[in-house]
Amino acid sequence: MKTFDIVIVGGGHAGVEAAHIAAQFDLKVAIITMPGIGLGSAPCNPSVGGVGKGQVVRELDALGGLMGKLADYAGIQFRTLNDSKGFAVQSTRVQIDKERYSEKAEEVITAIPNIEVIREKVLEIQDSAGSFFIQSESSTYKAAKVIMTVGTFLNGKLHTGADQSVGGRIGCESSPGLQNLFATIKTRPYRFKTGTPPRLDKSTIDYSKLEEQPSDSSVRNFHCLHSPTDRFSAQVSCYLARTNASTMEIIRSNKEKSPMFNGQIKGIGARYCPSIEDKAFRYPDKNVHHVFIEPEGLKLDTVYPSGISSSLPADVQKHYVQSMEGLEKAEIKVYGYAVEYDVIDTTDLKLTLEHSQIPNLYFAGQVNGTSGYEEAAGQGFIAGANAALAFLQMEPLILSRHESYIGVMIEDLTSNTRDEPYRLFTARSENRLFIREDNSLVRIYPYRSQFLLNKEIDQYQRAFMSAYNDLMEFCDGTMISETSPLMTEFSGIGELQRLTRRMSVSEVLRQAWLNPIDVLKRILDFNGLVISDDLIRTVAISKKYDGYIKRSESQYEKLKKMDGMRLNWETLVNSNNISFECKQRIARIKPETFGQLKLIEGIRPATLAVIAAKAL
Ligand SMILES: Cc1cc2nc3c(=O)[nH]c(=O)nc-3n(C[C@H](O)[C@H](O)[C@H](O)COP(=O)(O)OP(=O)(O)OC[C@H]3O[C@@H](n4cnc5c(N)ncnc54)[C@H](O)[C@@H]3O)c2cc1C
Numbered sequence: 001m002k003t004f005d006i007v008i009v010g011g012g013h014a015g016v017e018a019a020h021i022a023a024q025f026d027l028k029v030a031i032i033t034m035p036g037i038g039l040g041s042a043p044c045n046p047s048v049g050g051v052g053k054g055q056v057v058r059e060l061d062a063l064g065g066l067m068g069k070l071a072d073y074a075g076i077q078f079r080t081l082n083d084s085k086g087f088a089v090q091s092t093r094v095q096i097d098k099e100r101y102s103e104k105a106e107e108v109i110t111a112i113p114n115i116e117v118i119r120e121k122v123l124e125i126q127d128s129a130g131s132f133f134i135q136s137e138s139s140t141y142k143a144a145k146v147i148m149t150v151g152t153f154l155n156g157k158l159h160t161g162a163d164q165s166v167g168g169r170i171g172c173e174s175s176p177g178l179q180n181l182f183a184t185i186k187t188r189p190y191r192f193k194t195g196t197p198p199r200l201d202k203s204t205i206d207y208s209k210l211e212e213q214p215s216d217s218s219v220r221n222f223h224c225l226h227s228p229t230d231r232f233s234a235q236v237s238c239y240l241a242r243t244n245a246s247t248m249e250i251i252r253s254n255k256e257k258s259p260m261f262n263g264q265i266k267g268i269g270a271r272y273c274p275s276i277e278d279k280a281f282r283y284p285d286k287n288v289h290h291v292f293i294e295p296e297g298l299k300l301d302t303v304y305p306s307g308i309s310s311s312l313p314a315d316v317q318k319h320y321v322q323s324m325e326g327l328e329k330a331e332i333k334v335y336g337y338a339v340e341y342d343v344i345d346t347t348d349l350k351l352t353l354e355h356s357q358i359p360n361l362y363f364a365g366q367v368n369g370t371s372g373y374e375e376a377a378g379q380g381f382i383a384g385a386n387a388a389l390a391f392l393q394m395e396p397l398i399l400s401r402h403e404s405y406i407g408v409m410i411e412d413l414t415s416n417t418r419d420e421p422y423r424l425f426t427a428r429s430e431n432r433l434f435i436r437e438d439n440s441l442v443r444i445y446p447y448r449s450q451f452l453l454n455k456e457i458d459q460y461q462r463a464f465m466s467a468y469n470d471l472m473e474f475c476d477g478t479m480i481s482e483t484s485p486l487m488t489e490f491s492g493i494g495e496l497q498r499l500t501r502r503m504s505v506s507e508v509l510r511q512a513w514l515n516p517i518d519v520l521k522r523i524l525d526f527n528g529l530v531i532s533d534d535l536i537r538t539v540a541i542s543k544k545y546d547g548y549i550k551r552s553e554s555q556y557e558k559l560k561k562m563d564g565m566r567l568n569w570e571t572l573v574n575s576n577n578i579s580f581e582c583k584q585r586i587a588r589i590k591p592e593t594f595g596q597l598k599l600i601e602g603i604r605p606a607t608l609a610v611i612a613a614k615a616l
Helices: 013-024 053-063 067-074 098-110 245-252 276-282 314-321 373-391 405-415 440-449 456-477 485-491 505-509 516-526 533-560 569-573 580-589 594-599 605-615
Strands: 002-009 029-033 047-049 075-081 091-096 115-119 122-128 131-136 140-148 157-160 163-166 187-196 199-201 211-213 238-242 290-295 302-306 332-334 337-344 361-363
Touching: 002 013, 002 131, 002 373, 013 029, 013 098, 013 115, 013 373, 029 140, 047 053, 047 067, 047 373, 053 067, 053 091, 053 373, 053 405, 053 440, 067 075, 067 091, 067 098, 067 373, 091 098, 098 115, 140 373, 245 276, 245 314, 314 332, 361 373, 373 405, 440 456, 440 533, 456 505, 456 533, 485 516, 505 516, 505 533, 516 533, 533 605, 569 580, 594 605
Parallel strands: 002 029, 002 140, 029 115, 140 361
Antiparallel strands: 047 091, 075 091, 122 131, 131 140, 157 163, 157 337, 187 337, 199 302, 199 332, 211 238, 238 290, 290 302
């Protein structure tokens, strides 16, 4: 019987990250995953990053994770989302060649000598005398620790119209349910559901009728050791199509054929990834919805129409797709479908993602009720690192929610039973001015250092942090006189002299009308100092937000003391600056105190901050 220190069941985004970090500790690791699916494969959107998620990819990268590196290699379009908004909510999104992404994942993982990839389906796992015995279709394996990253496969069931089949995703078998895999585990009493759009033949689209969205060459790579704007793949455009009254009418008139609305699907779907059916019935007066036509890969002949995921019957899908301008002749290569699957109750997990009743067993990824590759990868890393650290009897890795989106996600998951798929976005954090993409390395460095590893990335990070501290000191300690030509320059051409006193560089960077990155570059240039763009960016934005961050920290401290404050929930429901989702939840629970409000699942920290700020 083959024996491993850690066995990871599942080779998706969570499994790959878990194995990659566990192997860095020189442990003997196996990924046991179903045959026929590449490692790190992307069954839905061909992209990595996005709002809140780009931050996770950079956090992972700073932790020594893999996703950023793979996304850079496979990136065929780079964009910054929210680039007209503040730096805090800007996020990198990379369109990936999904074939290349998975091939690179295979290449990296299989080249690591202490990881064995076993392509078998796991049928049962027994916990006996401090070890796990993992029974696959053909063998039994023994492990000290097991990490379950089985995605959407537990009792998976697929739906396209009335057609139903067993499977974890199209073309794949499903996994036995948790109770079959483990004798002692309880699942939630309900199932989740996700869906994917039809894939279109890219040669049948009239691109001249669509709006082109080219790649942005100035967007930085995710991986800190990659040269910031070098590209590993050819860059291509995405295109914007739109639904119209006819599209939505076709969908609305087929409501009884929709598994989501005729009672066939019972699982709860993600609020933030609505299907086109959801949009049709949730917004009955809205007919124009954006549909981004995204390439799936340079060699693949399909495109992904983002925004129209659907489980309607095949003929209805074809009809509504062809009702859109530019898609009149579009042929569907693979029809959209929905998948229902079991998820576990993550309140049974610790912050390390270890199961609280079954020691040495960890869960990560979509099986924990999350949605998205980045969320899965983030959890995979936490589970993989903690399994390895526990094996080596080292301190666990617990990222604070105040310092990372991964920390926000893990705390949200483990402290509250979820009633719908969980997805990260910036409003989930009460500290989003601090947990930005640009400073991920600074935030995460203390956590990576705790591993006591000395890989290339550790050496890079040590050098970066030393240069960062020097530059922060330079900003605080270097004064610029009001008579300096720089001050005239920064006051603005044709404007009155606005900088009329001697100031530190840090103070200058905080001036509202100035772009802190350009200003810091200019000051360094003026002083004959040559410093990397990445470092300038991190320091300049950190200095810009300094005051806000201190204020938000003190607000957070006050929030913690406000639990007994009485509230009028009806006032909140009628308030302008609270999201529709939060109002729905407040109206359902009718909280009487701030403490009760805080406990309501789905109430965003940003909402709590707004209410607290009014009360203070
Ligand atoms: C149809 C569909 C639509 C989706 N839509 C979206 C979306 O709109 N937005 C979004 O963000 N995310 C979407 N996702 C989710 C996204 O794919 C996942 O979040 C992500 O892939 C989860 O990663 P994971 O590692 O947890 O699991 P997965 O990537 O699903 O990987 C699980 C792995 O475990 C293996 N496995 C399962 N059971 C066993 C077993 N018993 N034995 C051996 N191996 C096993 C499987 O073979 C698979 O390789 C969708 C997924 C699907 C299938």
